[in-house]
Amino acid sequence: MSTNTTAAAATGTREWRSRFPTVNYLNADYGIWSWLLTKDHKRIGLLYLISVSFFFAIGGAYAGAIRLELLTPMGDLMQSSTYNKVFTHHGIMMVFFFLIPAIPGVLGNFLIPLMIGAKDMAFPKINLLSWYIFMAGGLITFCALLFGGVDTGWTFYVPYSSNFSNTYVTLAGLGIFINGFSSILTGLNFIVTTHTMRAPGMTWFRLPLFVWSHYATALIMILGTPVIAITILLLALERLSHVGIFDPALGGDPVLFQHMFWFYSHPAVYIMILPSMAVISEVVATHTRKPIFGYSFVAFSSLAIAVFGFLVWGHHLFVSSQSVYAGMIFSMISFVVAIPSAVKVFNWTATMYKGSISYDTPMLYAFAFIGLFLIGGMTGLFLAALGFDIHVHDTYFVVAHFHYVMVGGTVMGYLGGLHNWWPKITGRMYPEGWARFAALVVFVGFNLTFFPQFLLGYMGMPRRYHAYPVGEPMWQVLHVMSTGGATVLGIGLLIPAVYFIWSMRYGRFAPANPWPGTGLEWRTPSPPPTENFLVTPVVTWEAYEYRPIEELQTIGPGEPDQPIDGQHPANRGTETEER
Amino acid sequence: MSEHIVPRTTYFAVFGALLVGTAITVAAANFDFGRMNDIVAMTIAVTKMLLVLLFFMHVRYSSRLIWVIVASMFFWLLILLLLTLTDYSSRDWFGSNVGGIMSR
Amino acid sequence: MSTHAEAIEHGHGPEAAHEALAHHFDNLEQQREAGALGMWVFIAQEVMFFGGLFLAYLIYRMKYPTAFMAASNHLNWKIGTFNTAVLITSSLTMALAVWATQTGRSRKTQVGLMAATLLLGFIFLGVKAYEYNEKYVDGLIPIAGWFDPVGHNVHIPAGVTTGQYQMFFWLYFAMTGLHALHMIIGAGILLPIMWMAWRGRFSPEYHSPVENFGLYWHFVDIIWIFLFPLLYLLGAHFGKGH
């Protein structure tokens, strides 16, 4: 219509406002305090988005430093004490302040009330409190890093962390301890919300699988996090009183710390991956227009992962002097816990059969997730095999394995989810072409970074090494490949950061249901009004029940979406500016 | 679901039982039952806990969901304790030294 | 468990306008249920939090049974019994306070019962402080450089190392200290609830804060029910044999 951007935007806005209620959660209130004191789960989700992005950037910068150092075997970029801090900071930032809160904090907070048809979380104030606790924990830890850092590794193994390290272990531990309560409160809110706030007709088996997965995540947060909290508290007390229950001088056993640490930290891996599986279930259903194959199996596999995930922590202790028999028990259950994950992968694949598969960016990330998570999961079986683990324990094989799960799984799911719900969150479309390109770059960069590390690990390169033997040229070749891949991956991650920010101002306006999806979140305007739905929704359909688009009701006033007109959703927005 | 109001007499009865339980556990501690010491003490403590849970905390009158939560917290606590014990109790089984000797 | 569906059946009625009803709930029943469920989930979290300490206790107790028995003998079981009775009584008064709000008794009764709970809680903490001081006098504070029972004429029997002794007291202070911290936090929460009760906020329709605080207080009581035999009574018969 108009060629002038501003005018076009204005026209678009006007047209958009004519179709949808003018007030949404983003423009309901203005000013910094309307954000910092908000009790709206959607705004809290955005607060999390900003803060986890910040911590992710810091963690990513440390990762870059690690990769640069390992370009050469000599350890000549930084001193070993610096390097030790760098990998510790990378781990702490990524694990505690990105991977654990990312999807639950951002997408879980934003979507769960929308998906179940509630006005908000059950405890909006506690929800806000959990963000403040998260920020307090994050900033305290960040201060510890700024003041001089921590060099214990993110695992804080005693007695190094208690009696030997003279870095800021207590302060960083305090930050992580505080952050734990954020996780607990988030989990508490998810559980209570899912139980008590569902809309009329929203039975358990009509819930989107996203909610099931987050429910399972919340179980782990509630039952696991307190154990690491007490463990870190005991470690801090041991540092303060110079003596403690893990101290061999009193007859204490350092391995007890490892038990208590991994009791949380292994299930924590499922805190990181289950929400990502939640996203993938939604994305696969939406972008194949089919109900998830074997809904109840996928739903219960989440709960099975949450329960069995608590029984396997000892597989981190196979060479730690744990009893051989305990090792056998933990090993066997570790193989069992792999099965629910495998069931999910098979079901997602089966969902695509005879589907209507789109190549939109969220689906590209779902493809990437399934493939990479499969490799990550299968190499987990390698590590759960007792005799094999003796060789690869604490080597780059482990590093590659958990990056395939954490980056290939969690980060891919997070990016896929962000793209999938970006139109809902901001009311704007992201640029599809750039997004597909970035997804490809991320995929290539990721594999180039982490696949060589499997080979390095099997060849015997231990993890957390600042330098490696000069007499092994192949090791350096693989490290150089890995660093090259990390560069590509870093660029691939910067592209979405740029276009997401760009799209908030310049992106095309998104319709209520761009893909289209069947969940309740797609039946309210984009962005949603403050209390989510203009009238309380009554659910009369099953999960993922695809119908012709005309039959998809929108909740409350406002027209249903336009019929699909053969255009790509990104071009289907109401804003019609020519670019 | 309307809430159940527990009569005052129940509270007093439970209170009495808790005091008696305390007296018994103190009395029992002065006798040496050998390996049974802990079992006796823990049985009494668990009984007292159940009284508090069921009556003071109204679990007896609560929904099934609350029962599930109470059951699962004990289940998870047992996972933590028992699976860790599998390590500590079987360290000496495999040969005399391998897998670790505790000393000091 | 009620969902919105039932909520709608129950009707919004006059109670929907209750001043204590938050905007995002349909009715007080849903709100009460969410609150109670939240408290129980929180208690589950607390169980695991203390669970870590109980685990450490269990492991070292199994490894050093004699040392733990001997060290336990330095705790005064009479004081411990007294404190147990105090805490159980405070649980009773709290249960009665919940009952008083449920049945709509006068605010004097409500506040009186809560004040009794608070007072008993402070008595417990006072006794605890006295015990801690006793340990200080005997050089049993398990901090490096402070722990010196031998220098304070505390007899350590054969077959026990001072390290193992120190381990017991480390766990004793960690467990009872964390328990006491929960009581102090509880007292801090009880005060505003008493204020609300004094203002007449609670009624048979709305008394969630009292009820949920009651759950918390009873939970703290349960922790003590376990700490008492594990820490105080462990060595009661041990002293007699020697």
Place this chain on the structure above:
Amino acid sequence: MQSIPIPNISLPVPFSPEQASTFAPHVDALYVYLVTLTAFFTLLISAAIIFFAVKYRRRQAAELPRPIAGSMVLELTWTIIPLMIAMTIFVWGASIFFKAYRAPQQAMEVYVVGKQWMWKFQHQTGQREINELHVPVGARVKLTMTTEDVIHSFYVPAFRIKQDVVPGRYLQTWFEATKTGKFYLFCAEYCGTNHSGMGGYIYVMDQAAYQQWLAGGTGTESAASQGQKLFQQRGCASCHQVEAGGQQGLGPTLYGIFGKQQQIEGDGAVTVDEGYIRESILNPQAKIAAGFQNIMPTFQGQVSEEQVLQLVAYIRSLAPAGQQQGGAAAGAQTTSGPTTGGVPPQQQRSNPLHPSDVRQGNPAPQAPPAGGGNTGNANRQQ
């Protein structure tokens, strides 16, 4: 477990370290199995996804596929088959693990002490080494390990063995080298500043070269005789009898005590093994032999972990010939004599990782010049 034949593969596997121990072919065989499985499933799923993505791509914007709810048969199939495959991996992995952890009765014993940031070795024959270990090919070598400070992990990729060492405990691992050569030794558990520098080499030598190497040390004493000296110096002999049939002193007679059951005060009995001896030296009050007073002072802080191991070796040697536990199969005799050339290990730098980073430090105080060991240039930073 031992009755199950554990598959092995002796062909070189790409991207793997040399196979230099009896475990290595077993681990590699499992590796090949696992890689095959992973490749199969990854290709299967990827092929399915690509095939579906192409065949069922969205052709019309409004198309609406027929919903498929699921299939119990398929669900059970892809639950049970992967579970069975996973169990094969479990059994296979566990059988290798058992083999690796069942230390042989007859083996050459070496004591290992980890310390920030070096590995100290002590042969039964007295040779001491830092960051280097010389062993004969084809002999079973049992390592009894501990650490003076934090947790370390003894890792030899070519042998496919790894064992954490934990302060306050003795842990054991063993290997049988199948190839002569020089193999990396790493510390695999993060242990502080110079973690990546805490490594060295295992030299596997044929019998002749090994005997030459053993003879190469000057003035080496067996661990037991070093322990005997310590025993005298520390005045242990004033309370503990060390000869058969002598009169009981204030402490238990140590002759022939190793490996026996010892009644202790209170209830029960303990086996007198390395751990119990160590505990009795460092924490004598912990388990007092029945019938004795609690009068022995602690030697905590007065003897190093290495010296404790020497005392252990001495007490083990106090038994009628032929009954000594374990027995050093290879080269049990005390060797001393002039240097006869042979392998000149002094030329080998102990730190393979970053020659540029080697700092000249003081000689390790507890490591006098011993046979073949690198002594002075240990990469010490304290």
